[in-house]
Amino acid sequence: MRAPSDSDPRLAARLSRLLLVGLSLAVLLLLTGVVLTLVKPGVPVSVSSLGGLPGALVALEPGGFFDLGLLVLLATPAARVVALLVAFARRRLWLFSGVSLIVLVVLALSLFLGLRGA
Amino acid sequence: MGCDSLQGMTQVILLAVVGFVGGTFGSMVGLGGGVFIIPVLTLFLDVPIHNAIAASLAAVIATSTTGSVTYVRQELTNLRLGATMETALTVGALAGGLVGALLGKEVLSAVFGAVMVAVSIYMGLTRNAAPNYPAEGADLGSLGATYFDRNLDRDVRYRVKRLPLGLFTGLVAGNVSGLLGVGGGFMTVPVMRLGMGIPMRAAVSTSSLMLGVTACAGAVVYFARGMMDPVITVPVVLGVMTGAYLGSRLAVRVRSSILASILTVVLFALAVQMILASAGFSLR
Numbered sequence: 001m002r003a004p005s006d007s008d009p010r011l012a013a014r015l016s017r018l019l020l021v022g023l024s025l026a027v028l029l030l031l032t033g034v035v036l037t038l039v040k041p042g043v044p045v046s047v048s049s050l051g052g053l054p055g056a057l058v059a060l061e062p063g064g065f066f067d068l069g070l071l072v073l074l075a076t077p078a079a080r081v082v083a084l085l086v087a088f089a090r091r092r093l094w095l096f097s098g099v100s101l102i103v104l105v106v107l108a109l110s111l112f113l114g115l116r117g118a
Numbered sequence: 119m120g121c122d123s124l125q126g127m128t129q130v131i132l133l134a135v136v137g138f139v140g141g142t143f144g145s146m147v148g149l150g151g152g153v154f155i156i157p158v159l160t161l162f163l164d165v166p167i168h169n170a171i172a173a174s175l176a177a178v179i180a181t182s183t184t185g186s187v188t189y190v191r192q193e194l195t196n197l198r199l200g201a202t203m204e205t206a207l208t209v210g211a212l213a214g215g216l217v218g219a220l221l222g223k224e225v226l227s228a229v230f231g232a233v234m235v236a237v238s239i240y241m242g243l244t245r246n247a248a249p250n251y252p253a254e255g256a257d258l259g260s261l262g263a264t265y266f267d268r269n270l271d272r273d274v275r276y277r278v279k280r281l282p283l284g285l286f287t288g289l290v291a292g293n294v295s296g297l298l299g300v301g302g303g304f305m306t307v308p309v310m311r312l313g314m315g316i317p318m319r320a321a322v323s324t325s326s327l328m329l330g331v332t333a334c335a336g337a338v339v340y341f342a343r344g345m346m347d348p349v350i351t352v353p354v355v356l357g358v359m360t361g362a363y364l365g366s367r368l369a370v371r372v373r374s375s376i377l378a379s380i381l382t383v384v385l386f387a388l389a390v391q392m393i394l395a396s397a398g399f400s401l402r
Contacts (some may be wrong), residue, residue, distance in 0.1 A: 009193060016191035023183050027359060030352050046348050066348035067341075070176060073355065074337050076183050077330035084201060095260075099201050103331060106208040110335035113212070 011087050018083050022076030029069030036062040078107055130353045132163060137177055137357025144358075145185035145365030146372070147307065147322060147381040149329075151358055152178050152300035157391065165350055171299030172346040175337035177358040178301040182330030184362035185369075189323035192370065196263045196316070196324045199278055203324075206285040207302060207332040210292020235389040265320060269373055279315040287313075292332055299336065301329035304385060318377050322369065 036043070046063045056064025085100035136158050137151070144151030152174035159165040159173065189195045261278035278284075287309040291302030303325045310321035340346050369377065 011197075012190050012193050012195075015197075016187050019183050019187045019190065023180075023187065023359065027356070030356060033348070033352065034356075046344075050342070063348065066352055070341060070346060070348070070351065070355070073176060073179055073183070074334060074341060077179060077334045080186075080327075081201075081204070081331060084197060088201070093198075096198050096201050099205050103201065103204045103208050106205070106212055107331070107335050110208070110212040111338050 008091075014087075015080060015083060018080060019076060022072060022079060026069045026073040026076070029065045029072060033062040033065035033069060036060060036065060078104070081107070129163065130349075133159075133350060133353035134357035136163070137354035137359075138361035139357075140177060140354075141181050141184070141358035141361025141363075142365040142368075143361075143380065143384065144181045144301075144303075145326060145362040146369045147303075147377055147384060149181075149301060149303040149307070149325075149384070151181045151362075152298075152333075153304055153384070155354065155358075156299060159350070159354075168340070168345045169347050169350050172337070172340035173351040173354045174299045175333045175340060176346060176351050176355050178333035179330045179337060180355045180358045181362040182301070182326050182328075182333070184359050185326040185366040186323070186330070188363075188366040188370070189326055192265075192323075194265050194319055194323035194370070195327050196261070196278075196320055197327075199261045199263075199284075199316075200324045200327045202261065202281070203284055203288045203306070204328050204331050206288030207292035207295070207306075207328055208335065210289040210294075210302075211296040211332050211335055212292075213289075214293035214296025235386065235393075239386075263320065267317075267319060268370055274317055274319075276315060276317055276320065280313055283313045284309060288328075295332050296336055299333075302332055303329050307381060308385065319370070322377065326366075 040060075040062065043061055043063075046066065050067075053064055053067055057068065058064075081100055081103050085097055085104065088094075088097035088100060136155060140151030140154040140158075143149070143154065155174045155177050156167075156170050159170040160167055165173070186195065190197075257277075259277050261281065262276055264273050264275045266272070267274045284306075287305055288302075291305040294300065294305065295302040306325045306328065307321050310316040310325065311318055314321075316324070337346070
């Protein structure tokens with residue numbers, strides 16, 4: 001049996017593209033924040049809470065773009081795991097689909113416990 | 119431009135340079151870059167440890183993602199093996215985060231430092247040794263794979279051996295990642311290469327993919343708790359992305375024995391740092 005990266009160049013290309021899109025979006029947002037910092041000196045470069053993010057983006061505050069850019073960067077590996085889970089499931093590779101699901105559950109659990117301060 | 123703003127600009131440029139160096143070498147040898155970034159930020163740029171760890175975790179994700187864009191497209195990454203080992207890495211990272219307060223970092227540093235000295239010496243001695251690849255047509259198992267090696271100008275086929283060893287290493291590496299904010303590639307790459315029979319190039323690219331997920335959970339927690347300071351994290355991340363892009367391009371053109379040599383030196387330096395830290399000579 002051969003591995004999917006070996007036998008399925010389309011899957012490899014799709015995953016690579018997904019990572020590139022996430023990365024490019026994050027870079028675009030972070031660079032927008034850098035430009036806004038130079039254009040608007042003295043404006044806060046971080047948002048106090050996630051709830052304040054939409055307002056900061058609408059007001060073109062650098063902090064809004066920095067935080068959203070970092071969030072997109074952080075979400076990209078998780079999105080890749082979801083894409084791989086779906087790809088394995090479509091190929092009826094249930095064992096590998098299952099291990100990808102376990103990774104997602106552990107990520108969610110980790111986030112939940114971390115946010116609770118456990 | 120005032121003195122303060124000039125100092126601030128210099129600091130931002132230095133942070134980006136640190137990220138660039140960490141990203142370049144990290145992606146070349148399958149590390150996240152955190153092992154370079156955290157000591158430099160805390161020792162030389164006076165960044166508080168929690169902010170340094172948060173920036174490092176974001177940098178690990180950036181290195182992993184940037185490198186993997188190239189590695190995955192070139193089909194060097196073993197996706198099945200990566201998915202399998204990620205289960206152990208993420209469970210280890212979760213455990214590391216939860217029980218971190220119960221474990222002495224000095225003890226961990228001493229143990230891992232000693233193990234890494236042994237691994238780096240062994241890697242140094244065997245860096246030119248050619249792995250025993252299966253014959254053409256032989257069964258590669260459910261985790262084995264084939265990739266094209268540009269340097270060798272031929273396909274390289276390999277079986278994955280001793281998966282339990284890899285899973286155990288993943289648990290430990292994930293634990294260290296959760297505790298210290300590094301990626302864990304400094305443990306997974308040597309074990310994948312030496313213990314599991316995976317060629318250096320495939321070990322580096324598969325490890326690179328796994329590190330992003332390992333760092334993800336911890337990074338989100340730091341972000342949500344407001345410890346990911348954009349003034350520190352953004353220059354580091356942008357520097358890391360640039361360096362990791364360069365590193366992943368260089369890695370596929372450099373001989374595997376050279377990659378192994380770089381990793382040997384990096385591991386030895388890190389091992390010395392960890393042993394010194396355990397003896398009270400903290401470099402942080």
